[in-house]
Each structure stands twice: as structure tokens, then as C-alpha cells.
Amino acid sequence: MKKNPFSLQVKLDDFIPASADEKAYMVQMRPSTTFFRDGVKRLVKNKVALVSFIIIVVITLSAILIPIFWPYGYEQMLGVTPGRPVDSSYNNLAPMHYGRTEQAKIDAGEKVFPHLFGTDSSGRDYFIRIVYGTRISLAVGFFASIIVLMIGILVGSVAGYIGGKVDLIIMRIVDIIYSLPDMLMVILLAAVLRQTLTPLIAGTVLEKIGSNIISLFIVFGLLYWVSMSRLIRGQILSLREQEYVLAAQATGAKSGWIIRKHLIPNCISVVIISTALQIPNAIFTESYLSFLGLGVNAPMPSLGSLASDALNGISSYPFRLVIPAIVISLIVLSLNLFGDGLRDAFDPKLNA
Amino acid sequence: MNSKNVLYILKRIGLALLTVWVVITVTFFVMHAVPGGPFLGEKAISASAIKALETKYGMDKPLMTQYFTYLKDIVTRFDFGPSIKQRGRMVIDVIGDGMKTSAKLGLVAAFVALIIGVVLGAIAALRRNRIIDKVIMVLTTAFVSMPSFIMGALLLIVFVVKLRWFPGNGATSGGLVLPIITLSLYPMAYITRLTRSSMLDVLGQDYIRTARAKGVSKWKIIFGHAMKNSLIPVITYFGPMIAYIVTGSIVVEQIFAVPGIGRAFVQCIINRDYPMIMGTTIILAILIVVMNMVSDILYKVVDPRIKFD
Numbered sequence: 337m338k339k340n341p342f343s344l345q346v347k348l349d350d351f352i353p354a355s356a357d358e359k360a361y362m363v364q365m366r367p368s369t370t371f372f373r374d375g376v377k378r379l380v381k382n383k384v385a386l387v388s389f390i391i392i393v394v395i396t397l398s399a400i401l402i403p404i405f406w407p408y409g410y411e412q413m414l415g416v417t418p419g420r421p422v423d424s425s426y427n428n429l430a431p432m433h434y435g436r437t438e439q440a441k442i443d444a445g446e447k448v449f450p451h452l453f454g455t456d457s458s459g460r461d462y463f464i465r466i467v468y469g470t471r472i473s474l475a476v477g478f479f480a481s482i483i484v485l486m487i488g489i490l491v492g493s494v495a496g497y498i499g500g501k502v503d504l505i506i507m508r509i510v511d512i513i514y515s516l517p518d519m520l521m522v523i524l525l526a527a528v529l530r531q532t533l534t535p536l537i538a539g540t541v542l543e544k545i546g547s548n549i550i551s552l553f554i555v556f557g558l559l560y561w562v563s564m565s566r567l568i569r570g571q572i573l574s575l576r577e578q579e580y581v582l583a584a585q586a587t588g589a590k591s592g593w594i595i596r597k598h599l600i601p602n603c604i605s606v607v608i609i610s611t612a613l614q615i616p617n618a619i620f621t622e623s624y625l626s627f628l629g630l631g632v633n634a635p636m637p638s639l640g641s642l643a644s645d646a647l648n649g650i651s652s653y654p655f656r657l658v659i660p661a662i663v664i665s666l667i668v669l670s671l672n673l674f675g676d677g678l679r680d681a682f683d684p685k686l687n688a
Numbered sequence: 689m690n691s692k693n694v695l696y697i698l699k700r701i702g703l704a705l706l707t708v709w710v711v712i713t714v715t716f717f718v719m720h721a722v723p724g725g726p727f728l729g730e731k732a733i734s735a736s737a738i739k740a741l742e743t744k745y746g747m748d749k750p751l752m753t754q755y756f757t758y759l760k761d762i763v764t765r766f767d768f769g770p771s772i773k774q775r776g777r778m779v780i781d782v783i784g785d786g787m788k789t790s791a792k793l794g795l796v797a798a799f800v801a802l803i804i805g806v807v808l809g810a811i812a813a814l815r816r817n818r819i820i821d822k823v824i825m826v827l828t829t830a831f832v833s834m835p836s837f838i839m840g841a842l843l844l845i846v847f848v849v850k851l852r853w854f855p856g857n858g859a860t861s862g863g864l865v866l867p868i869i870t871l872s873l874y875p876m877a878y879i880t881r882l883t884r885s886s887m888l889d890v891l892g893q894d895y896i897r898t899a900r901a902k903g904v905s906k907w908k909i910i911f912g913h914a915m916k917n918s919l920i921p922v923i924t925y926f927g928p929m930i931a932y933i934v935t936g937s938i939v940v941e942q943i944f945a946v947p948g949i950g951r952a953f954v955q956c957i958i959n960r961d962y963p964m965i966m967g968t969t970i971i972l973a974i975l976i977v978v979m980n981m982v983s984d985i986l987y988k989v990v991d992p993r994i995k996f997d
Binding site for chain 2: 512520524525527620624627644646651664
């Protein structure tokens with residue numbers, strides 16, 4: 337029978353109920369995945385990023401947990417006992433060596449917790465100072481990035497949403513701050529704020545953190561938000577104009593749905609990634625300032641100040657410089673590699 | 689050169705001037721906001737002596753008058769006033785002295801970084817995924833994530849303390865070798881990665897295939913066709929590289945005891961020599977801002993494909 341293209345004749349075969357085989361063919365073999373699960377899967381496949389992540393977790397956990405059970409404090413000078421002359425046999429101990437009184441205890445059969453990395457010139461256990469230094473460096477990096485993130489989101493979204501003159505003025509200010517030589521300004525502000533803040537915060541909770549760290553945070557808040565706010569403004573501007581947003585609006589989606597399902601998932605990964613990449617940057621800056629003597633207040637250690645202190649005794653005790661150097665490079669390297677991995681796994685624009 | 693180019697260059701120069709002005713203003717007011725002033729030092733000085741000193745340095749005048757005098761002196765005579773702690777010397781002379789050593793250090797470091805970086809990057813790109821490429825990439829990744837002061841200190845341990853190949857004092861002959869290596873490693877690694885990726889990008893272009901198809905020799909393709917275009921992104925790194933070398937030299941000169949401007953900067957921060965701090969900050973900032981501007985302009989002028997905004 338010749339089929340007339342204009343006839344309304346229907347093929348009855350098309351309306352036969354599906355057989356079991358055909359039904360089985362249509363069954364979804366794989367459960368649908370979410371964007372987040374998909375990203376995690378890609379991240380886990382990335383060996384370099386995974387190893388970096390494990391290193392970060394191990395370093396962070398040891399920085400948090402080791403001081404709990406370690407028998408020595410970071411500012412405890414082991415040779416100093418109240419009411420007695422200072423026992424200088426504790427100063428500058430080599431790794432796994434003991435001070436005079438400790439040696440006596442060991443000879444008497446008692447157990448003494450070893451000084452894994454020896455002690456420094458004031459007789460402080462070097463291992464615990466490294467652990468505390470790591471803790472300070474990580475905390476500074478983390479909080480500085482959070483500050484940068486918050487200011488960046490605030491300014492960037494204001495500029496992106498309001499647009500017009502406000503946007504223009506904000507973006508010109510951003511341009512100028514962006515072209516300022518950041519490190520010089522950081523040094524200048526850190527040097528000045530240190531002196532201004534010390535009398536201001538005396539006696540408050542903030543004193544415990546130390547004026548230098550607070551001035552570091554202020555400096556970060558003042559200077560480093562610009563690239564974050566540029567990023568967020570750009571995201572908002574481009575996402576608002578996307579066709580899928582228009583399509584969602586056309587199919588009657590409410591703005592709450594659009595924000596939840598389209599704007600946030602598309603924006604958040606970029607923001608998280610650049611925050612993650614900001615952390616090593618902040619750690620780097622902190623150690624640089626500490627190295628110049630503008631970082632943490634003594635006796636609190638940071639990896640940079642430990643390295644800087646070690647320069648004085650470099651010919652006799654080079655390992656005191658090598659250890660913080662290795663830790664800091666390891667942290668910065670693995671954070672950078674992990675950030676790269678995050679970007680590869682979660683940036684939807686790269687997969688396209 | 690068309691009018692759009694000229695407009696862009698003028699705009700860029702305007703932004704640079706504005707930035708320099710912001711730096712001067714911020715530096716001036718920040719330094720004057722410090723409580724106590726520069727004369728409150730270790731020794732107790734009588735109130736009348738402080739008054740005399742303030743009159744001598746013009747600090748008894750209102751702040752705005754001081755600011756405009758300072759600005760005018762810089763613009764008209766490039767004069768940053770006298771140093772407070774180094775009696776009888778002008779800030780600009782002290783900086784000029786340090787600049788001689790620092791400029792040598794910085795320029796050689798930049799040059800070394802550029803040459804070695806481009807060569808290594810090209811080698812890595814041409815031998816992609818071979819052993820040599822992987823070795824270069826691993827090494828550059830390590831160099832990029834190592835702060836300059838750590839690198840300098842490690843070099844100090846190995847070559848000065850252990851091997852004794854070089855003197856530890858940067859003022860002696862041969863003393864600049866290690867500072868130069870320290871300063872150039874990071875930019876070198878960065879340029880290597882930049883050259884590698886842009887070289888790979890260029891090698892995949894159609895015109896390279898055309899050149900190969902018509903029988904141009906391999907080396908002529910690399911140096912005549914590919915190299916030129918793959919160096920364009922490197923130009924954008926000039927500005928950041930100078931900024932890195934300037935800030936890096938502050939610690940590197942400290943580590944190796946090089947009598948340069950960076951060391952002087954740290955010294956004047958410790959001594960609270962305010963006119964010195966201001967002068968050094970401003971001059972280094974001008975250097976960085978100008979280099980950034982030059983590399984931005986060069987980048988846009990060299991590559992006609994880049995759109996002007």
C-alpha cells in the first residue's frame with residue numbers, strides 16, 4: 337500500500353504495548369547525579385588533587401590536635417624553673433637530645449618525652465613551635481580569605497546589581513587599588529598599624545591575637561578584596577543575561593527558584609575556588625611579613641618568623657630553617673594544587 | 689598607530705598617574721597618622737627640643753600645608769626631603785646609593801629569568817609529555833610555590849654554609865650570584881609555564897600547519913613563526929615580574945646582606961625614619977606602576993588582535 341504523505345492513516349503498530357524487552361531498554365541504568373556529586377567524583381579521580389587534599393587535612397589536623405597531648409608548650413622555656421638559675425643545657429639542643437635534669441631522670445629509669453626537633457636558643461621545644469607556627473599560618477590564611485570573600489561579595493554584588501553610576505565609581509576605585517603595588521602597601525600599612533593598634537587594643541580580647549595579626553587582617557580587608565569583587569560582579573552581570581535564565585523566566589519560574597537552581601550553583605563554584613586559591617596567597621604574605629619582623633608578635637611563632645629567627649644561627653643549626661621551609665612550601669604547594677583540582681572538577685564552564 | 693591606540697595609551701598613562709598620586713597621598717597620610725611622631729625614640733627628648741626639630745623639618749605647619757609642600761617638591765624637583773635618622777643626607781641620595789646595587793641585582797635577575805624561562809618553556813612545549821617536559825613542569829611547580837625568602841635561605845645553607853662556594857656577604861665580589869639566582873627562580877618558573885602553554889597554543893594553529901605543509905624547516909618554523917607569537921603573553925608578565933623582583937629583593941637583600949634599596953627599606957622601617965619610608969615606598973611604587981603600564985601598552989600595541997576597551 338502506497339503511503340500518501342497527506343493521509344491521516346496511522347500505523348497501528350506504533351500503539352502496541354511495549355514488550356518486556358523494550359521496557360527494560362528504557363529503564364534508567366544509572367541514578368541521576370547532582371552537580372555536587374559529579375564534581376566530587378571528578379575530584380577524587382584527580383590523583384594530584386586528592387593527595388594534596390590528604391596532605392592539607394593531615395597538616396591541619398596535626399596542627400589542631402598535637403598541642404592537646406604534647407607535654408611542652410610553645411613558649412615554655414624548658415631550662416627555666418622558678419626560683420632556680422636558668423639551666424642553659426636546655427638551649428640549642430640537637431634533635432632527640434635531652435637537657436641535664438632530663439638526662440638525670442632518664443638515667444634513673446624514668447621516661448622523658450623526646451624533643452623531636454631539639455630546642456631553640458631559648459630552650460623551647462622546637463617541634464611544638466613548628467606545630468603552633470603551622471596553626472597560626474593556616475588560621476591567618478583561612479580567616480584572611482574569609483574577610484576577602486565577604487568584602488568581595490558585598491562590593492561586587494552591589495556593583496553588579498545596582499549598576500550605572502555606582503558600578504562605574506566602584507569599578508574605578510577597584511582599578512586604582514588593583515594597580516597599587518600591593519606588597520609595598522602591605523609592608524607600609526603593617527608597619528604603621530602595628531604602632532597605632534597596640535595601645536588601642538590593650539586590655540581587650542584582641543590583645544591576645546596580637547596587633548600584628550589584626551593589622552594583617554585589616555590590610556587584607558583593605559587591599560585584596562578587589563579581585564574577588566571584580567570576579568563576583570562579572571559573574572552577576574553575565575549570569576543575569578544567560579539564556580537559560582531567560583528560558584526559566586519564560587517557563588514561569590519564580591525568581592527564588594532561579595536564584596536557587598541557576599544563579600547560586602553557577603556562581604558558588606567560582607567563588608569557592610578563588611577563595612581556596614586565596615588561602616596560600618595569604619599564608620605567603622603572612623610569612624613574608626613575619627620574615628621582615630612585621631608578622632606575629634613574639635613569643636607566638638609563625639612559620640615565617642621561625643624561618644627568620646633561624647637565620648641567626650644558620651651555620652650551626654640549618655635544620656631549624658629547613659623544617660619551617662618544608663612545611664610552608666608543602667602547605668602552599670598542596671593548597672595550590674588542590675585549588676587547581678577544585679577548579680577542574682567544579683567549574684562548569686571548563687567542562688563545556 | 690590609529691586613534692584608538694593613542695586613546696588607550698593616554699587612558700593608561702592617566703590611570704598610572706592617578707595611581708602614583710594615590711600612593712603618595714596614602715603614604716603621606718598613613719605615615720602622619722602614626723601616634724607619637726618620628727622624634728619619640730629611645731631617648732627622652734625635651735619638649736622644646738622636639739619643637740625645634742619639628743620647626744626644622746617643617747612639621748609645625750598644618751597637615752594640609754605639609755602635604756602640598758611634599759607633593760610639590762616631588763613633582764617639581766623629585767625631592768623627598770631630608771632623612772631624619774641619617775643626619776645631613778637627603779632621602780633621594782640614600783635611595784640612589786642603594787638603587788645602584790639593587791638595579792644591577794634586579795636587572796640581571798629579570799634578564800636571566802626571561803632567557804632561561806623562554807628557552808625552558810619552548811623545550812617543554814616541543815617535547816610535550818616526554819620526560820624532559822615532565823621534569824621541567826615538576827621543577828617549575830615547586831619553584832612557584834616556594835616563597836623567595838625560603839628559597840634564598842635554602843641556597844644560603846647549601847652554597848654558603850655547607851659548600852662555601854660563595855661569600856655570604858652581598859657586598860663582596862661574587863656575592864650577588866646567589867641573590868640573583870634566588871630572585872630569578874620564581875619569575876623563571878612562571879615564564880617557563882607561560883611560554884610552554886602559549887607555545888603549545890601557537891603550534892596548534894593553522895598557519896603553522898601551512899608552513900609545515902609547504903616544507904619550511906623545523907627550526908625556521910619554531911623561531912620564525914611560532915616563537916614570535918608565543919612570546920606575546922610573556923610581555924604581560926613584565927610588570928608583575930618587576931613588582932615581584934622589587935618586593936622579593938627586600939627580603940633577599942636582607943638574607944644575603946646586599947647593600948641595596950630593599951635592605952635600606954627594612955632598616956628605615958626598624959629605625960622609624962619616616963621620610964625614608966615614604967620616599968622608598970613612593971619610588972618603588974612608581975617603578976612598579978610604570979612597568980605595569982609599559983607592559984600593558986606594549987601588549988596591546990604588539991598584538992593587533994587584542995580589542996581595546
